[in-house]
Amino acid sequence: MEARSYIGVPVRRVEDRRFVTGQGRYTDDIVLPGMLYAWIVRSPHAHARIRAIHTEKARQHPGVVAVFTGKDMLDDGVGSLPTGWQIGSDMKEPPHYALAVDKVRYVGDGVAVVIAETKAAARDAADLVEVDYEELPAVVDAAEALKEGAPLVHDEAPGNLCYVWELGDREATDRALATAHHITKLEFVNQRLIPNAIEPRSAIGHYDPGRDELTLYTSSQNPHLIRLLLSAFVLKVPEHKVRVISPDVGGGFGSKIFHYPEEVICAWSSRKLGRPVKWTAARSESFMSDAHGRDHITTAEMGFDRDGRIVGLRVRTIANLGAYLSTFAPGVPTWLYGTLLAGQYKTPHIHVEVKGVFTNTTPVDAYRGAGRPEATYVVERLVDLAAHEMGIDPAELRRRNFIQPDEFPYQTPVVLQYDSGNYEGALNKVLEMADYEKLRAEQKRAREEGRLIGIGLSCYIEACGLAPSKVAGAIGVRAGLYESAAIRVMPTGKVQVFTGTHSHGQGHETTFAQIVAHELGIPLEDVEVVHGDTAEIPFGMGTYGSRSLATGGSAIYRALEKIKAKARKIAAHKLEVAEEDLEFRNGQFIVKGTDRAIGFGDIALTAYVPHDYPDDLEPGLEENAFYDPANFTFPFGAHLSVVEVDPDTGKVKLLRYLAVDDVGRIINPMIVEGQIHGGVAQGVGQALLEGAVYDRSSGQLLTGSFLDYALPRADDLPSFEVGHQETPCPHNPLGAKGAGEAGTIAATACVVNAVIDALYHLGVRDLPMPLTPERVWRAMRGLPTDGAAS
């Protein structure tokens, strides 16, 4: 009998039963005896000195147990929230206290916390906290912040400059561009986005005075890192006395990787009060306090020779970091951005310079794709525009520049060494799926009828599977980026898998179980995946950067190898043969060439009831593994979109969206497709709908709710057409590369390229995102788009 194969099979997600029946258990669902509720008093000003905070009235409000300010926490020795990524030796790292101490630096910056018996009482009393502010001029735009005389966000960072970072060869790039036959130049803003996970952030601090133990429940993608930062840097309490639990988490898109003030506030105040303290963000708090994404101002020039071959790329970016450095903020617009600027092309010379800048805005950090969508946008917009300018078909221009399959491993001029790829293969496949020639003909015909159809391409590359720890260290990450796994086989042969990654929608409970069931030849139902609790899991680096399968899955694979090695010893003993005489197939060790066999279940039982057992072998069947990847993984793909622009109103309709992605070996195609769908939706969102807007003078967040911040909805999107190409990753045991961010990385440039393609003949060569109807309408009429509403 052939055991069921679980690799490459669209197994239904085991977690969905609980999610769709409302039985998911999120942080806010947890109610602990004696629990108190926190409400954060937030700054209504973008920039102000705190003269005084009067808390008496709030304290007297019925139900209020305590009111704390930043000074209370500072006096108690609570430290600043640290940054996990250092960019250069000169990076400015001003303190970031959980509650502001001297100044508030963005609208939403916490100034005090009211803790009460009920959430309603805490909310009411929050209005009674009187903060005496001395308002200061604010700056929200990163380019403005660099100008002389701009308001200073931190005294520690003169000129609001956090760092200047460069990568690549400046002189060689300048030379290449100086002699280029054609240069395509773009100046643009990659606008700020607000992540908007469906589950607002939530935290519960629960201090147990009897055991002197602190438990933090938090809606995080990264529980172990939170434990480390909280214990070692912020509260300065022993790490083994801190437990962090991230139960079900309802989406994150990066915004839940980071260590947030509210986690500190709940943990610290629970210690103070000896009772559990819960905080859950209201949606309007999410808008202003979840780390935002993107927000670059970029000038980029790409040079070409006479034949359309890229000769050089020069990029200058000003990255808005917000008011404080969020956990990974410095690395996102630098190492996760500049290193991807070669894209899929043989660009001989690249130079990028990035200025990280403080402003009076919500901190900016990784958001789905993190640096890589921004890089793809630079490269793919330039290539596409160049094709239009040089009168070459955009697909053809890309073909002339692709790195060829026989050129791998390929060393780019910006550090990375791509492991494998077939870029032209993916492009050809998507063109075929779309019937590109026919599309172009239809476009031509439509134009003659006065209809504006556009076709856009985006050929992206990403560096995922974060990350080789040595490389991480070399580029300033203050952590290793390996992953851990533990496999516990129980006496009955059932298996628990403990992973240091964290699922917040990606379906790890299914994908990881598939790997284990497949490798051990046992039913999927016999495998339980456990994540999100530092007390259960050896260690972990969390989930982001499309790393969970490539890195966390590989750790599971390594632990499985150890399990199988030990099981083989037990089997050899039981069957009285040498280990080499056994083969493991379909969940059984079989003596080669015979029908003598022992099943995995019997081996598990023997391991725990070792009556008849090898002398030199420990009982039990449980193994750990840490996996540190040898390289990043490099998923890639080619996407194609078709849009129609309403010539009367400027409204863009996305007619078709096709994606061919190569995410390496696929464990569950349905889950991969789901990831691509979600990613594309978010990428389309950035292109057409989303954008955080701050008032330039007051620093107020104008897009502070769903009334004004447009997320893509089902009816904004066509049914996606998804194809795959599978080039296994050569350096990890699963051959997997990662699929979580691909869609977002590709889609934004893809859709913008399509819209420009529809309008280029009208003299429109670029448009600011999001491509709102008004902006498109203005551009079609030759009116300036900066006067447009966003």
Place this chain on the structure above:
Amino acid sequence: MIPQTFAYKKAHTIDEALALLRAHGDDAKLLAGGHSLIPLMKLRLSTPELLIDIGGIRELTEIREQDGRIELGALVTHRMIEFSTLLKQKCPVLPEAAALIGDPQVRNKGTIGGSLAHADPAADYPAVMLALDAEIEATGPDGSRTIAAREFFQGLFTTALRPDEMLTRVRVPAMPPRSGAAYLKFPNPASRYAVVGVAAFVKLAPDDTCAEVRIGITGAAPAAFRATRAEEQLVGRAIDDRTLTAALEDLVDPDDLLSDLAATAEYRAHLCHVLTRRALRQAAERAHS
């Protein structure tokens, strides 16, 4: 988010509701579907001390035909309008507009009375009410009075209702022969309220020229309004490209229009043109068929 503490009373009749309104004055608010009021309360932009729930006043939940008009009780929900066979036959533009409001949850709770009384500048019904020349019935301590739609919408969240009155009924005409109406909405990509919404009513004379034309525009200005200048230009003429271009030339003055994150006044003016032109054409086509 959590609203400020408030008291709650349920009124079972119009009189009960009015009595409570009279007794509590400005401190009280009527609660219908709650889909405008409660979001404001959660943000503490509205902080009534008492909510008078009128949701239980049965007599205001009906749609019926009377004297060539369709009468809708104030508590008729968007969903009831969307699915009303009577309206689909006699005044289909209203169900069409209702179907464009929010999402099914919103339409199941929100009421026509609440929407009109709230007078959100971007709400959909006001345009339709204007184009249909609807009558709005207000009931106060001294009984009921009828307010014409064009008198009703007075400004941003401001109507002709007096503080001691409630909106009780709305009356729209059954569509006369050789008439047609259409409502077109350019939704805000975020909120899906109208950036601009245009309702047009056209009644054709035997020679296919316009005998009657009404254009109601919402979303564009602080209050929904009738485009009377354009209406006058169209009466006596047939709806064709040339007539439309001439008649809509000064349809709106951008100086009167809203500018916000979704659209500048200039763009709103342009959208008014595009949608009015399309809505008039559609209404005229319907009048023909």
